[in-house]
Amino acid sequence: MIAAAAVVLVVSMAMVLVRALRGPTLYDRILAANHMGSSAVLLIAVYGFFDGRPEFLDIALAYALINFIATIAVLKYFAYGDLGAAGVREERNDA
Amino acid sequence: MPDILADLLLGIGILFTLAGSLGMLRFPDFYTRLHAAGVTETLGMIAIVTGLMLKTESSGTLVRLVFIGVFMLVTVPIASHALAKAARHGGVRPALREEE
Amino acid sequence: MARKIAFAGILGTLWILLSGHYSPLFVGLGVVSVALVTLMVHRMNRADGTRYELRVRWLAFGRYVLWLFVQIVRANVEVARLAFRPRLELSPRMVRVRALPRTELGRVIYGNSITLTPGTVTVHLDDEEVEVHALTRESAAALESGAMGRRVAELER
């Protein structure tokens, strides 16, 4: 079942990749990249078990962190056009 | 017995992962695809991670799996919400159907 | 100060759990890392100055998580069925729901719970209401019944 899970995860990543290539909007691509990141976390975890080396989970864990931070950073860029802006505070001042 | 349960959970996990990716391909606009992505990242992820938990004896591995699961459950809705908000902010109009 | 110590304690526990090595060199490296991160967070707090209070009824919160899990499973089955159906039967819509929780933390829990259940995504959240994109009429109706909002409101104290 572990091998099947790994293969299915690769197949589903391929499906998401098609979405990333087709777009059409930029946000579809960001969503696809984020989603592929989540699938990759699962794939790395499953692959560790498939290979008999569950220590690989450290990478899955690190990747889960990076995936989230990268997505938020990218979105912050699109929302404020600047990575250094203190987005939350600006918004609170507006409200 | 735990082994059968683990395989069952992995099976459920890959079923929902596949459903999420299929939705990503088939659903008509960005916002609906966001829902599809949620399927993989919630139940698909929970089932796979729990299935793997049942397959391990080492406590270190267990701790890491718990961290992965909890961390993804905390971050996934934040990322989805940020995406939805950014897309609306960026002018992506949702395709709506209001039949009533 | 108590906050800083608690924060450093959490980081240290995390380090020990993930490291698994207890030689002086590694514990020393861990202490240095924890001290550095605590210092950085201390300076960041000074920069943006926002504080968040985590005050919920923890027992009720545990019950809520279980309830939410059941909702997540149900919603997942629903959306997965839609994805596998040969004909797409979506009726996407935007709905506005009054935000029942009063506190900031309650509304954050509410908004995240809505997003976490597939079929509904919080698009906007302010003091009065949440704006939600729903995949089907059923998921929108389930949200408009307000069951989730009431449950989150009960967590606040």
Place this chain on the structure above:
Amino acid sequence: MSTWHLINAGLLGFMVAVAIAVAALRNLFAAVMLFAIYSLSAATLFVALDAVDVAFTEAAVGAGISSILMLATLAATDGREKQHRHRRALPLVLCLALAVVLFAGLHDLAPVGDPAAPAHVHVAPRYLSETATEVGVPNVVTAVLASYRGYDTLGEAVVIFTAGLGVTALLGGHFRRRRSGKNGDV
């Protein structure tokens, strides 16, 4: 064809597809997102090849930091690629020639995991057997990078640090100006 081959073929296929799409795309923001997917496939591929430490670096630097750096670059420039007017025959010929050379060289590579490969018989056995007593770090790759090749790594770090300083000196003023202008509007 085993699962391992399937996974590797799939991930390599992703990388090829993404590379072609990036070359074809004119919207640079979309290209940055595709590059993130490229790095991610590479990182997963490194895991499948047992190169855990490289995978770690690729995930952190390739998918995390570089996407953000590329976006910061786009913030300072323009989001669309300019149309090229010059001829493309020469670059194409060069690329094809390079590909031929690389494919010819592929022949001489040792198979993955071959214990008799030249890289595995020279100093590697000593690193593997002596790291625990000589350095005392559980990860051999860390021991090699930080101790056996410590000066080499120090040199690399100096180069990267200098490059970072240079970029900060060039771009820092630009971003500060932009931000102060923005605050003035609010």
